Amino acid sequence: MRASILALLKDRPMHGYEMIREIGERSDGAWKPSPGSVYPTLQMLEDEGLITSATEGGKKLFTLTDTGRAEAEEGPDAPWEAAGRGIDWDALNEIRQAGSGLMEAFGQVWKTGSAEQRQKAIGVINEARKKLYLILADEH
Numbered sequence: 001m002r003a004s005i006l007a008l009l010k011d012r013p014m015h016g017y018e019m020i021r022e023i024g025e026r027s028d029g030a031w032k033p034s035p036g037s038v039y040p041t042l043q044m045l046e047d048e049g050l051i052t053s054a055t056e057g058g059k060k061l062f063t064l065t066d067t068g069r070a071e072a073e074e075g076p077d078a079p080w081e082a083a084g085r086g087i088d089w090d091a092l093n094e095i096r097q098a099g100s101g102l103m104e105a106f107g108q109v110w111k112t113g114s115a116e117q118r119q120k121a122i123g124v125i126n127e128a129r130k131k132l133y134l135i136l137a138d139e140h
Helices: 002-011 016-026 035-047 066-074 089-112 115-136
Strands: 051-056 059-064
Touching (some): 002 066, 035 051, 035 059, 089 115
């Protein structure tokens, strides 16, 4: 997290949520850090004198200090790139589409189906979950 924040701030001053969004975009969605990891790191970097903050429009804008810029220049240019390495994006998108389609169908049954149809839908979901775990166990 530390290296990513320093690398981002080499480009320009940013707000915390802007950093979260930038890391998500620059890692092609492979890594979206939580505010719970970003803000404590920002506080630590500020305590160390590597960044400063100023309130702008009700938000804190973070900027590198000279010491912070020197440390950022020594660090990696794009530490977020490692987050997406080795991911099969086509397979991941296939899985997301399948899961999304399943939940969409389940939602339709839940909204418009009878009580009996809803119970059948729950059974299908529970059976699918069991079958997925059996795949991991190499059983049929």
